[in-house]
Amino acid sequence: MLNQLKEMNPLIHCMTNMVVTTYTANGLLAIGSSPVMAYAKEEVQDMATAAGALLLNIGTPSVELTEAMILAGKAANKAGKPVILDPVGAGATAFRTDICHQILKEVDVSIVRGNAGEMAALVGMSGVVKGVDGSLDGDKQAVAKKVAEQYSCVAVLTGDVDTITDGERLYLVSNGHEWLTKVVGTGCLLGGVVAAFVSTVNKSDYAEAAxxxxxxxxxAAEKAYDKTKNQGYGSFAQDFIDQLGLLTENEAEQLRKVES
Structure with missing residues (x-):
């Protein structure tokens, strides 16, 4: 899939939060896709139609941005392009949770990517969200499955072990490193990376691609940690972008820790 992505060089329309814009763009460039950040209601429909996938990240929400996201999402639906929702901080405030529900009601979302607390909030289950970080005391697989079934999407629930399901197929991913939680923007960038990979496959393959x-x-995070563990989080953040660009298809396969 990586070689296919680099060959296709898909345009990924990111409507993401102001905290992570540059980091997201650099990460998407590193893996071989082309990011574009467009937010104005006057152009989002055209951009979403032209792009290979649309990322909706509500990290810094507003009423105006929500309206633009829904316009973009409907345009992507009409063009047959996947829409990825990152419900940042859902459950922390009613405002954020309501925005997510509004988007999920009006847009056919292909993939929802969030932590356990955020995903639980989307389906009315019990989770804890502090700021934009979330946790859950319970069955994460059950939460992911409920999100997938309730919204007819692929659920990507990230944590110590990442859970990906479309309600039928289930993938458990053990790759990663805890230092990802020490750098602002790594979760948001993951939403963009998922968008890039799913843009290269058919809808029936979204779960596998995710x-x-x-x-x-x-x-890539594991490799970055190995190189920078004696230097610190700042060095890790930069080397992580490097490793996203340097990691080959063969290396990724060798390091792959996925149960299905």
């Missing part, structure tokens, strides 16, 4: 993307992402 699992590949999450495993690839985690493997």
């Amino acid at each position: 699992a590949y993307a999450v495993s690839f992402y985690g493997a």
